[in-house]
Amino acid sequence: MAGRGNFSSKIGFIAAAAGSAVGLGNIWKFPFEVGQGGGAAFVLVYLAFAFILCFPVMVTEIAIGRRTQKNPVGAFSDLGFRNWRWLGIMGVLAGFLILSFYNVVAGWAFGYFIEMVTGHFEIGQHFGEFTKNFVKVGGYGLIFMAATAFIVSRGISAGIEKASKILMPSLVIMMLGLVIYSFTLPNAGKGIEFYLLPDFSKITLPVVYRALGQAFFSLSLGMGALITYGSYVGKNDNIVSSAAIITLADVGIAFLAGLMMFPFVFSQNLPPTGGPGLIFVTLPGIFQSLGPVLGIVIGSVFFLLLSFAALTSTVSLLEVPVAYVVDEHKIPRKISVWVIAALIFIIGIPSLLSNGASDLFSSFITYPGAESATDFMTFIGHVANDTFLPLGGALIVIFAAYVWKKHNLNNELEQGFAGFKGSFVEKFIDLSISYIAPVVLLSIFILNVLDRFFGVQVF
Ligand code: PFF
Numbered sequence: 001m002a003g004r005g006n007f008s009s010k011i012g013f014i015a016a017a018a019g020s021a022v023g024l025g026n027i028w029k030f031p032f033e034v035g036q037g038g039g040a041a042f043v044l045v046y047l048a049f050a051f052i053l054c055f056p057v058m059v060t061e062i063a064i065g066r067r068t069q070k071n072p073v074g075a076f077s078d079l080g081f082r083n084w085r086w087l088g089i090m091g092v093l094a095g096f097l098i099l100s101f102y103n104v105v106a107g108w109a110f111g112y113f114i115e116m117v118t119g120h121f122e123i124g125q126h127f128g129e130f131t132k133n134f135v136k137v138g139g140y141g142l143i144f145m146a147a148t149a150f151i152v153s154r155g156i157s158a159g160i161e162k163a164s165k166i167l168m169p170s171l172v173i174m175m176l177g178l179v180i181y182s183f184t185l186p187n188a189g190k191g192i193e194f195y196l197l198p199d200f201s202k203i204t205l206p207v208v209y210r211a212l213g214q215a216f217f218s219l220s221l222g223m224g225a226l227i228t229y230g231s232y233v234g235k236n237d238n239i240v241s242s243a244a245i246i247t248l249a250d251v252g253i254a255f256l257a258g259l260m261m262f263p264f265v266f267s268q269n270l271p272p273t274g275g276p277g278l279i280f281v282t283l284p285g286i287f288q289s290l291g292p293v294l295g296i297v298i299g300s301v302f303f304l305l306l307s308f309a310a311l312t313s314t315v316s317l318l319e320v321p322v323a324y325v326v327d328e329h330k331i332p333r334k335i336s337v338w339v340i341a342a343l344i345f346i347i348g349i350p351s352l353l354s355n356g357a358s359d360l361f362s363s364f365i366t367y368p369g370a371e372s373a374t375d376f377m378t379f380i381g382h383v384a385n386d387t388f389l390p391l392g393g394a395l396i397v398i399f400a401a402y403v404w405k406k407h408n409l410n411n412e413l414e415q416g417f418a419g420f421k422g423s424f425v426e427k428f429i430d431l432s433i434s435y436i437a438p439v440v441l442l443s444i445f446i447l448n449v450l451d452r453f454f455g456v457q458v459f
Pocket of ligand 1: 020021022023024025026095098217218219220221223225226313314316317
């Protein structure tokens with residue numbers, strides 16, 4: 001990249017990577033996945049995956065990025081293994097797919113900000129009509145993609161870092177306030193019970209692979225986003241502690257979102273299984289209950305901050321294909337950004353039409369053995385988040401442990417973390433990436449594909 005940028009400091013990198021991780025995945029997706037996955041049991045499986053499998057994958061991705069100073073495709077060839085380029089290409093493609101639908105939901109969040117500013121609390125009951133309005137949600141989506149492209153075109157540190165540092169803490173403070181409010185509502189106890197008291201019989205195969213997909217998606221792993229961000233990290237920074245902070249922040253914020261949402265959901269007697277509409281249906285009524293003035297203030301600030309959280313994630317999603325095209329094909333950054341953003345927006349049009357606007361895309365596919373059809377946007381999520389990301393994660397750790405080799409990885413991790421070698425953390429990461437992660441990730445990947453797409457249940 002001409003004048004390839006760098007994060008200005010360790011904290012800048014952490015803020016940007018946490019900005020990538022924290023987004024709609026934590027606040028929109030996590031609560032509805034928990035709701036559909038049976039509650040606390042899903043939360044437990046998710047937490048176990050995040051710490052045992054995802055944290056080591058994150059460390060590995062950042063290390064590969066910093067070592068090579070490259071985008072995912074260039075990174076693998078740079079380490080001397082051109083055949084592994086396709087793993088980077090798979091990541092770039094996953095980024096394309098994820099951004100294409102993510103941007104749609106980000107557009108909804110931004111649209112809700114406008115609805116809240118204008119005091120339209122009843123939007124919660126009309127969520128279906130809102131998403132059906134192609135012109136409206138298409139317009140919001142277009143604004144969102146343009147904002148993303150604008151930030152990415154300005155380069156890595158100028159835009160991303162500054163925004164993350166201020167906005168993420170604001171979001172956390174606001175959510176803490178809402179959690180406290182949620183506890184005061186009638187039926188809050190039932191919500192907390194659903195969220196925190198596990199019923200182990202709910203741990204079925206779909207719960208396991210959806211929890212895994214959610215953990216990967218939420219932590220921005222398995223597609224090279226953190227290889228790309230890692231390529232901008234300074235040599236003196238401690239990768240392991242940075243990854244630990246990012247993982248804790250991301251998981252913590254998702255946990256907080258659940259703590260806020262389930263008392264809200266149960267206090268309104270709504271079903272927790274509401275799916276992708278869960279926060280959009282539930283929250284407006286809650287904001288309305290705060291009274292007209294406070295409701296408008298809190299409601300609009302909340303959706304504005306959610307839009308910003310989404311923006312720091314869309315920026316990282318777009319950065320992956322952009323870094324690839326800029327590094328490998330030497331196309332100027334500005335042109336790459338706008339062309340790729342336009343392409344992804346176009347690929348996202350079926351997702352825009354998936355929530356009521358078109359019957360074809362709203363009932364796109366019926367999986368073998370399923371009772372009802374799945375819409376296109378959800379289907380893309382299943383393909384990208386639950387399938388490509390864990391597979392990408394498995395291959396990345398297999399690559400690092402067996403192809404690039406662990407001593408090289410360890411040398412990279414030792415930089416900025418004197419004493420890493422021989423430490424407990426090294427042993428844990430080693431065990432995870434050499435044995436646990438490859439076996440578990442590949443097994444779940446295979447079981448997921450067989451079950452969901454072919455209707456073959458091994459268990
Ligand atoms: N982690 C983001 C979220 O939870 O909203 C989504 C995401 C961003 C996934 C970047 C993958 C990625 F590379």
